[in-house]
Amino acid sequence: MAFRHMLFNIVKSDKGFTVKIRSFKGYVEYREGKKVLVLTVYHVFGKPEAYVKKDTVIRWKSPHSAEEIPEDKRKEILQNIVDAMQFRKYPAKIV
Secondary structure: OOEEEEEOOEEEEOOOEEEEEEHHHOEEEEEEOOEEEEEEOEEOOOOOOEEEOOOOOOOOOOOOOOOOOOHHHHHHHHHHHHHHHHHOOOOEEEO
């Protein structure tokens, strides 16, 4: 998978997703086509490190909010977010 940096906090993947990193505000925005979701990002106190919880429940924003996200897709989305953050040199991991 290849990434490219679009703006200072936006990363686009050749796999078709975009991640807008707003970790200092406590979230990231993940887009696949017309579907968007917002995921909470947590910070390690006293360290420049962020993490996402592996058991986080995620849902697409309206009008796709009724669509189920299968477990394998959910894991893929979480990993895509962490990979995009690491690409932008944000120390991040799934815990």
